[in-house]
Amino acid sequence: MRVLAIVPAYNEARNLPGALAALRDAAPGCDVCVVDDGSTDDTAAVAARLGAVVLREPVNLGIGGAVQTGYRWAAARGYDVAVQVDGDGQHDPGQLAALLQPILRGEGDLVIGSRFLAGAGGGFRSTALRRAGIRYLSLFLRLRCGVLATDPTSGFRAAGRRAIELFARRYPSDYPEPEAIAVAARAGLRVREVPVTMAERRHGRSSIDAWRTLYYLLKVSLALLLLPVREAAPLPAGEPRPEGPA
């Protein structure tokens, strides 16, 4: 079982050493690729020095484009599982094993680490406004795609083979996390959740300011609303359409 950790990083040179060390300690057998999303600091150099594969994008593509670069690498290199871990130290690699469980047991294709599932510890749960937004998105996803996701904005997730293939081909941009769940669900993948605890960022600010939360919700809502039209587009010839739910 070959596992790739995808660490999207934009100007995370300060956070990377800690994040990668924790990753190495918690999951020594797991390959690490850092996607340098057009950073202006020495993110790429730091990542390379720490022994990670570095995917250097010549321009900034945003989190969606960066994560997809990782999935493309995972697909090209034939990894069985790809795990998204943020480069800012928010995600605890110690919980990686739990995240992988449903995939290893063959019960899920995409596993989301949720802060709000029963069994999740305390830790960082964001502001009240954002929690309300998360509940709204969760409800929206359930109504729209019939998928249960209590923490749809969580970027701590594991993808099995089918999800890797799907995301390498199609991954949303801008604020991709909730939409990626919808894309996976509509492609017939099994989406599962496991409880996780998250920490607050160690350095720097979150890429989403508090007041941008509404803009975020509007954009994601629109994306979810327009989903069927875009998903109706036929896949390019020669690529097998994923089968329906098992």
Place this chain on the structure above:
Amino acid sequence: MSPEPILAPRLQVFAVAVLLVLLGAVARLVRRHQLSLRDSLLWLLSTFAGLVVALFPELLTRFSALLGIRVPSNALFALAFVYLLGNLLAANIAISASATRVRRLAQECALLRAELDELRRRG
């Protein structure tokens, strides 16, 4: 002879001149490779249509009668608006397509760089 022309002759000359200049400008951009022929097509066609309307304003009268627009000049404004919206939307579609390609290329570039790093380390 109709009681009053929709476009005063002076205005008509002016409109034709402006549209001809626009046509010339688009043609010039294409020839200098600053605008692709594909992207210029809608501009050329719609500008040409504008020229036809400017030359034969009676078309405007018929068009407004057809749609129930009381003042023919309002039909002109409506058409101009549609003209702009159409060209703007076409431009946005082209930009979106470009963005998708840029994303794909940047990703491909990142993967190739990593392959290269690997080869260099080995070699």
